[in-house]
Amino acid sequence: xxxxxxxxxxxxxxxxxxxxxxxxxxxxxxxxxxxxxxxxxxxxxxxxxxxxxxxxxxxxxxxxxxxxxxxxxxxxxxxxxxxxxxxxxxxxxxxxxxxxxxxxxxxxxxxxxxxxxxxxxxxxxxxxxxxxxxxxxxxxxxx
Numbered sequence: 001x002x003x004x005x006x007x008x009x010x011x012x013x014x015x016x017x018x019x020x021x022x023x024x025x026x027x028x029x030x031x032x033x034x035x036x037x038x039x040x041x042x043x044x045x046x047x048x049x050x051x052x053x054x055x056x057x058x059x060x061x062x063x064x065x066x067x068x069x070x071x072x073x074x075x076x077x078x079x080x081x082x083x084x085x086x087x088x089x090x091x092x093x094x095x096x097x098x099x100x101x102x103x104x105x106x107x108x109x110x111x112x113x114x115x116x117x118x119x120x121x122x123x124x125x126x127x128x129x130x131x132x133x134x135x136x137x138x139x140x141x142x143x
Contacts, residue, residue: 013048
């Protein structure tokens with residue numbers, strides 16, 4: 001998913017969309033999470049950042065389709081809740097293995113992710129999780 005279109009500074013990510021989480025987290029995400037305001041649905045992140053949006057074309061999409069076609073479908077429950085510091089609440093699956101396997105496919109050692117300030121300094125947790133910002137310019141907000 002591309003964040004911000006093809007504007008300078010825009011980014012992309014590989015996501016597992018979780019529409020079933022919207023009834024639980026949707027109102028909080030709409031109010032507090034800038035990515036939700038930009039149209040990014042409830043999700044678990046497989047790889048962020050991925051590639052600059054301008055580098056994602058038919059060839060890259062076909063490569064991703066081939067990469068993930070053989071991956072078996074799996075179910076999961078977001079049954080863990082935590083915080084990244086005091087600014088971001090997250091929901092996570094008890095069984096992280098399938099998500100870690102997806103990340104391993106998408107970012108093997110020969111294809112490192114492009115680090116950004118958000119991916120390297122904001123949150124240190126490497127487990128799959130669905131997040132919701134709990135801070136606005138006016139400070140922390142109740143969720």
